[in-house]
Amino acid sequence: MTSPNLFQQPTPADTAAVDTAIVTRRSMRAFLPTEVPESQIEEILNVASRAPSGTNTQPWQVHVLTGAARQRLVDRIQAAYLDPxxxxxxxxxxxxxxxxxxxxxxxxxxxxxxxxxxxxxxAKTDKARMQAQHARNFQFFDAPVGLIFTIDRVMQQGSWLDYGMFLENVMIAARGRGLHTCPQAAFTQFHRLIAEELQLAPSQMVVCGMALGHADPAAVENSLLTERAAVAEFTRFYRD
Structure with a gap:
């Protein structure tokens, strides 16, 4: 990757590309089986690593699961989730x-x-189907790539803020390559199983998971567009 000119004004096309990646980022809940090349995952993480962090601590640790490794984790968590x-x-x-x-x-x-x-x-009363839909979290919604993010336990709240910026970078970099994601806090409930399966050091804490892949355009759940508050609802301008 060539180093960009940090002081060059972006073109309208540059601005549009960034804005498009941001506004088309949605949490997709159904993915196609299309594989994502490992080289592309590395590109995404390389770009995402430019996220800011206090004194350049870079607190993120990423665990990429594909193939049999992904399936083993899915099977273990699914079994635990479906057994009361x-x-x-x-x-x-x-x-x-x-x-x-x-x-x-x-x-x-x-x-x-x-x-x-x-x-x-x-329906609101259909608890069985609600449970089945929630269980899809633990299949990474069929995405071929599952990401698990961990942080060192010594890091404090500021580093978690940094981590959020890194996660957003991952999702935006993925959109820039025609991919979709779904960040998943649901995985934190099964942190002990994840730690065992990934052989995490005791010092590592699970932050969240994330599905990564090509979204299924035919899946009705992927048509969900969540509402956002208007800028005026969450912003105050101080002029004088």
């Missing part, structure tokens, strides 16, 4: 969501859930 007694043994290692929900967050959470289930014709 085994599922009860697995809990998240960190709190992703608040312990007490308030508006507008709970309203947004409920809406996206029911919007998705509505597309899939899953």
């Amino acid at each position: 007694a085994e599922l009860a043994k697995h809990t998240e290692e960190y709190a992703y969501y608040p312990t007490e929900w308030v508006s507008p967050y709970i309203d947004r959470r409920r809406k996206v859930g029911w919007d998705l289930y509505g597309l899939l014709n899953i």
Whole structure:
């Protein structure tokens, strides 16, 4: 990769390409079996590694699963998720969501859930189909590439902010190559199984998973377009 001119003004085409990659990034929940070359995964991660981090600590560690390695992890977690007694043994290692929900967050959470289930014709009372849909998380939604992200336990909240920027870079770099992703916090519940399967050092903590591949354009769930608040709702300008 050649070094870009950092001080050259982007062309309108450059701006449009970046904006398109950002606004077309969605969490896809159905993928085609089309393989993604390892060289392309390396390209994505190389670009993503330019994410900023405090004092250049670069706290991210990435575990790429394809083929049989991916399937072994999928099988182990699926078996645990579908067995009530085994599922009860697995809990998240960190709190992703608040312990007490308030508006507008709970309203947004409920809406996206029911919007998705509505597309899939899953009724609010159909617990079995809800469970089956949630289980698809642990198949990486059939994506041929599963990514597991870990961080060293010594790192603190600032490094988790840095990590989020790295994850976004992964997703945007993937879009720039015609690929789609789905970031998946659901995997954190099974951090012990992941640690065993990937032989993680005790110092490593699972941050999340991510599906990577070619989205299935025929899958109705991939038509979900989540709403975003207007800029005026979350921004204040101070002029004087």
